[in-house]
Amino acid sequence: ARTLLxxxxxxxxxxxxxxxxxxxxxxxxxKRVILVDTDLRRPSLHKLLGETAILGLTDVLLGHAxxxxxxxxHADLPSLSVLTSGSTPPNPSELLNSRTFRTLVDDLSDRxxxxxxxxxxxxxxxxxxxxxxxxxxxxxxxxxxxxxKAAARRAAQLLTQARANILGVAYNKMR
Numbered sequence: 001a002r003t004l005l006x007x008x009x010x011x012x013x014x015x016x017x018x019x020x021x022x023x024x025x026x027x028x029x030x031k032r033v034i035l036v037d038t039d040l041r042r043p044s045l046h047k048l049l050g051e052t053a054i055l056g057l058t059d060v061l062l063g064h065a066x067x068x069x070x071x072x073x074h075a076d077l078p079s080l081s082v083l084t085s086g087s088t089p090p091n092p093s094e095l096l097n098s099r100t101f102r103t104l105v106d107d108l109s110d111r112x113x114x115x116x117x118x119x120x121x122x123x124x125x126x127x128x129x130x131x132x133x134x135x136x137x138x139x140x141x142x143x144x145x146x147x148x149k150a151a152a153r154r155a156a157q158l159l160t161q162a163r164a165n166i167l168g169v170a171y172n173k174m175r
Contacts, residue, residue, distance in 0.1 A: 001114070001136035002113070002115065003105055003109060003117065003135040004022075004114060004115070004116050004117065004135065004136065004139060005119055005128070005137070005139070006019035006117065006118055006138075006139045006141060007120070007128040007139075007141065007155075007159070008140065009121060009147055009148075010147070011042070011124065012146075013146065014141055014172035014173055015118060015172075016037075016045050017172070018139070019045070020035065020045065020048055022116055022139070027077050027080035032079050032112040033081070033112055033113065033114055034081045034111060034114075034116070035083070035115075036082075036083040036108065036117045037056065037057065037085040037118050038118060038127070039085060039118060039127075040058055040088065040092035041088070041092055041120060049082060055069065055087075056086025056087070057070075057083055057084070058086035058087050059086040059087055060086070061095045061098065061100050061104065062089065067083075067104065070083060070084070070086065093125065093127055093130060096127055096130050117131055117135060119132075121155075122140075128158075130162070138164045138165060138166050138167060139168060140155070140168070141169075142169050142172065143171075
């Protein structure tokens with residue numbers, strides 16, 4: 001899998017933290033990694049990494065900026081690059097389901113060994129299913145004791161219907 005989606009069933013289950021930790025671990029292992037925030041409605045990756053979210057993915061997809069203008073290399077880890085979400089668009093699902101997005105995924109894949117996409121929760125919007133259908137694999141984040149079994153089952157069902165390749169489950173916030 002060269003393109004990897006990290007999602008969960010509901011907000012607050014730790015998908016952004018899991019995506020960031022996975023990106024850091026792979027970059028420390030010597031892989032060239034690009035971490036992309038595709039939660040265009042409620043982005044959080046930029047805050048988690050201490051980045052600004054002025055220009056990013058949305059701006060590239062709308063043609064307001066080039067990928068080279070918005071892709072930021074991590075200061076302490078040169079093999080890790082970050083693409084924040086950018087400005088909030090009026091139509092996130094349409095942007096993520098566009099030919100422009102698929103072209104961008106190919107471009108990012110050419111620049112890195114692995115591209116990790118932090119997505120919105122699968123039960124909140126269709127965005128996670130749209131993304132999962134276009135990427136090589138999906139990691140599903142679950143918070144033991146918080147994620148309801150029915151919610152996890154429903155989210156997995158939606159992802160499977162979208163032809164997601166669910167690679168596995170990441171248990172987050174375990175004691």
